[in-house]
Amino acid sequence: MGDITISVIVFACVVGGALVGIFLRGIVPVSHLEDASKDVVKLTTGLLVTLSALVLGLLIASAKGSFDAQTADVAAISAKVVLLDRVLANYGPETKEARELLRDVVARNLDRLWPQEGSRTFEPAMPAAGSGAALYQRIQALSPKDNTQRALQAQAVSMSLSLGEIRWLMYAQGANSISKPMLVILVFWLSTIFLSFGLMAPTNTTVISAILACGVSVSGAVLLILELYSPYGGLIAISSAPLRNALAQLGQ
Numbered sequence: 718m719g720d721i722t723i724s725v726i727v728f729a730c731v732v733g734g735a736l737v738g739i740f741l742r743g744i745v746p747v748s749h750l751e752d753a754s755k756d757v758v759k760l761t762t763g764l765l766v767t768l769s770a771l772v773l774g775l776l777i778a779s780a781k782g783s784f785d786a787q788t789a790d791v792a793a794i795s796a797k798v799v800l801l802d803r804v805l806a807n808y809g810p811e812t813k814e815a816r817e818l819l820r821d822v823v824a825r826n827l828d829r830l831w832p833q834e835g836s837r838t839f840e841p842a843m844p845a846a847g848s849g850a851a852l853y854q855r856i857q858a859l860s861p862k863d864n865t866q867r868a869l870q871a872q873a874v875s876m877s878l879s880l881g882e883i884r885w886l887m888y889a890q891g892a893n894s895i896s897k898p899m900l901v902i903l904v905f906w907l908s909t910i911f912l913s914f915g916l917m918a919p920t921n922t923t924v925i926s927a928i929l930a931c932g933v934s935v936s937g938a939v940l941l942i943l944e945l946y947s948p949y950g951g952l953i954a955i956s957s958a959p960l961r962n963a964l965a966q967l968g969q
Contacts, residue, residue, distance in 0.1 A: 720943035720951060727904055728936035734908035735928045738915020745916070755917060762913040769906045773938055776895060776903075780945035783893045787948045788955050790887045794880060795959035798823050801876045802967045808859070808869040815855040815873075820967040822849055826884070827964065830949045831957045849884065853877045894946050900939070907935055 742750075802819055805812035856874055861867040911928065918924045944953040 720940055720947065723943060724936040724940035727907075727939045728932050730904050731907045731911045731935055732929065732932045734911035735915035735932070738912040738917075739920055740915075741912075742916050742920075750917075758913055758917060762910055765906050765910050769903060769910065772899070772903050772906075776899070776942050777938065777945075780895070780942045783890060784945040784948050784953070784955070786890055787887060790883055790890070791955055791957075792959050794883045794887075795963040797876055797880050797883070798960075799963050799966050801873060801880065804869055804873045804876065805856075808861075808866055808873070811859060812856075812873075815852060815859075816968055818852045818855060820964065822852055823960065823964050823967065827957060827960055830960075831954075849881055853881070891949075895942055 748754075798819060802816055805816050805819070853874070856870065856877055859866075859870050859873075861870050911932070914924075914928055914931075918928075941953070944951050948955045
């Protein structure tokens with residue numbers, strides 16, 4: 718189910734709660750809507766408002782943290798592939814195949830992470846199962862002739878391992894998402910809050926407009942959370958520019 722679809726469902730639930738409240742207002746006995754009863758409803762609604770605000774804030778903070786971590790990983794891997802290419806270039810012409818393989822690895826990851834921007838066609842591959850492991854083995858197979866080459870090989874091996882670690886970390890972080898039970902509970906709380914709005918507020922254009930605006934804001938907050946947890950596509954996406962710029966520098 719798409720992020721926009723989920724946010725629309727959230728909007729329908731919360732506004733539907735307000736409509737149920739307006740309906741109940743017409744059938745609930747007048748004695749149930751006296752000031753004392755309204756005070757109790759306001760207190761319980763205030764508790765739900767506080768809980769909902771805390772959960773929404775925590776979810777947004779968590780999603781933003783995940784998005785920032787992925788952005789930092791993209792920047793880090795972009796810098797490391799360029800540095801690795803430079804180290805291999807300094808080693809000598811023996812690393813030509815390894816440098817070509819490094820470029821191929823970067824291009825594959827670009828097309829996997831941002832398929833809508835892909836200009837080349839590659840079959841999908843898991844991080845360490847194919848070309849990443851082949852690159853490591855290619856660097857390990859080098860036969861250094863002097864201390865300088867031995868030092869450069871050690872640096873290249875260390876950097877290739879670091880790249881593999883970052884790539885797996887990106888995959889692991891990409892599995893993060895909003896907890897479905899938490900989202901269901903949050904929508905239930907919000908729907909209950911809106912039900913109290915419809916039950917207590919007078920029915921006029923101003924109130925209805927305010928409820929609709931609030932419903933759009935709440936569903937927008939849920940959409941923001943979902944989009945931040947999907948950083949490689951959608952309305953809010955990490956830029957592929959750092960990795961594309963790194964790809965342009967490889968082999969030079």
